Amino acid sequence: MKSVDVFLVNSFTAQGEGGNPAGVVLNADALSDKEKLEIAKAVGYSETAFVSQDNQVDFEVSFFTVTEEVDFCGHATLAAFSTLYQQGILTQGYYVQRTKAGLLGVNIEADGHVVMEQKLPEYLGGFSYEDVSELVGIDSAILSSTQLPIEVISTGLADIIVPLPIGYLDQIQLHQQRTIEFCQKHSVVGIHAFELCEEGSTTTASCRNFAPLLGILEESATGSASGALACYLFKHLSKNTDSQFIFEQGRAMNCRSEITATVESDSLVINKVSVGGFASRIGRIEIKL
Numbered sequence: 001m002k003s004v005d006v007f008l009v010n011s012f013t014a015q016g017e018g019g020n021p022a023g024v025v026l027n028a029d030a031l032s033d034k035e036k037l038e039i040a041k042a043v044g045y046s047e048t049a050f051v052s053q054d055n056q057v058d059f060e061v062s063f064f065t066v067t068e069e070v071d072f073c074g075h076a077t078l079a080a081f082s083t084l085y086q087q088g089i090l091t092q093g094y095y096v097q098r099t100k101a102g103l104l105g106v107n108i109e110a111d112g113h114v115v116m117e118q119k120l121p122e123y124l125g126g127f128s129y130e131d132v133s134e135l136v137g138i139d140s141a142i143l144s145s146t147q148l149p150i151e152v153i154s155t156g157l158a159d160i161i162v163p164l165p166i167g168y169l170d171q172i173q174l175h176q177q178r179t180i181e182f183c184q185k186h187s188v189v190g191i192h193a194f195e196l197c198e199e200g201s202t203t204t205a206s207c208r209n210f211a212p213l214l215g216i217l218e219e220s221a222t223g224s225a226s227g228a229l230a231c232y233l234f235k236h237l238s239k240n241t242d243s244q245f246i247f248e249q250g251r252a253m254n255c256r257s258e259i260t261a262t263v264e265s266d267s268l269v270i271n272k273v274s275v276g277g278f279a280s281r282i283g284r285i286e287i288k289l
Contacts, residue, residue, distance in 0.1 A: 002289040004031070006043055009079035012221035012277035014258035018250055019280065020221035022079035023048030026087075028062075033069060035289055040064035042287050046216045049076035051084070057096040057103060059084075067215040070189075072101035072156035074223010074275050078114050081106050082279035085114075101156040115260075115276035116223065118155040121231040124188075126151040132162055135182060136193065137173030148236055152188055155227035155273050159209075162193040169195040169206055170252050176212045183213040190214070192225035194247075204245040205229070208252055220250025221257035223275045230261035231270060238263075 007026075010019030023043035028036070028050035040048040047063050047070070054060040061080055063073040077097065084090040085108050092110045096103055105117040127150045133140040143150070148163040164172075172193060183190060190211030197203045207229065209222040226247050234243050243263045250257045257277075264272040 002035070004039055004287045004289060006039065006048070006285050006287055007079075007083045007281060008043075008045075008283040008285065009083055009279050009281050011075035011078040011082070011279045012223070012249070012257040012259045013280050014248070014256050016278075016280060018220065018256040018258075020075045020219055020250065020255075020257055021045045021282065022073070022076040024076070024080045024083045025050045026083070026089075028052045036062065036064050037069070038289060039287055041066050043285075046214075046219045047073040047076040049073065049080040051080050054098050057098050059095070060098040062100070065214045065216065069100075070157065070214065072099050072104075072118075072224055074116060074118070074156070074226065075219075075221050077104075077106065077116050078223060078277055078279050081108060081114050081116075082112065083281065085112060086281060099156075113276055113278055115274050118224065118227040118273045118275060120155070120273060121228065121270060122154045122158075124152040124154060124158055127160065131182075132160065132191075135175055135179045135191065136162065137175065138164065138168055138171065142168060151232060152186075153228040153232055155231060156224040158188045159190060159192040159225045159228050160188055161229055161232045162191055164193055164195045166195050166198070169193060169208055172208060174210050174212070174218075176217065179210060180213045183211075190216070192222065192229060194229060202246060203248050204233070205247055206251060207247050207249040209249065218253060220253050220255040221259055221277070222249065223259065223277075226259045226261050227273045227275045230263050230275075231273060234263045234265070234270065
């Protein structure tokens with residue numbers, strides 16, 4: 001029987017509170033994919049990260065939900081590298097992780113703030129307001145009033161970016177089964193809905209993320225989708241050479257998270273996307289296989 005230690009970590013905390021929990025397993029080289037899935041199910045969080053050695057870059061990191069492996073997970077990456085830092089395995093500096101989404105850089109700052117590079121955006125088409133209205137329970141006329149498109153963007157995972165007018169984000173009533181079927185049909189992970197904050201706010205947008213296809217009814221912080229949203233806002237609203245955003249997520253779950261995102265560009269062409277935040281360890285458990 002194998003015994004595996006799992007660190008339990010809240011990622012994207014706001015002033016040390018809230019965040020989105022992830023499991024982290026270090027020294028995962030000897031674990032099979034079947035065992036990783038078993039561990040992720042036992043942990044029960046939306047994602048668990050497994051850190052292994054790599055011959056060419058600093059680490060290989062794989063990510064498992066309670067149902068399957070996914071190519072990338074932002075909040076679990078933050079949890080993993082914060083754990084490596086807090087355990088004294090890593091120091092302040094720049095590192096590279098191998099993921100199924102590619103080789104991605106991670107920068108650990110002296111205060112423990114972790115900034116993760118993401119894949120450059122892929123714009124994968126869009127959907128009508130009517131299509132998405134049936135999924136989120138918001139009338140299509142309300143969705144269209146934003147005059148912003150519903151678009152699929154991937155910076156690691158393909159999310160449907162759904163803009164809402166101020167005051168409607170908390171009114172979403174997700175139709176889970178329809179959303180699962182829609183995501184399966186169109187090869188997307190889930191829905192990332194947002195409403196822009198009032199002018200003058202230090203926060204750019206409030207967000208909610210739904211991925212029932214992956215067993216995630218709603219999660220309180222989503223790193224990969226935050227990168228996609230930053231690219232969406234850059235494309236449709238910003239157009240600055242370098243754009244910085246602050247997103248809050250998890251408000252509807254009474255678990256507020258804070259996520260920073262930066263888009264760097266050259267002549268309006270994005271050449272770097274990064275997402276950052278803080279993480280706090282909340283526990284450690286032992287799982288027997």
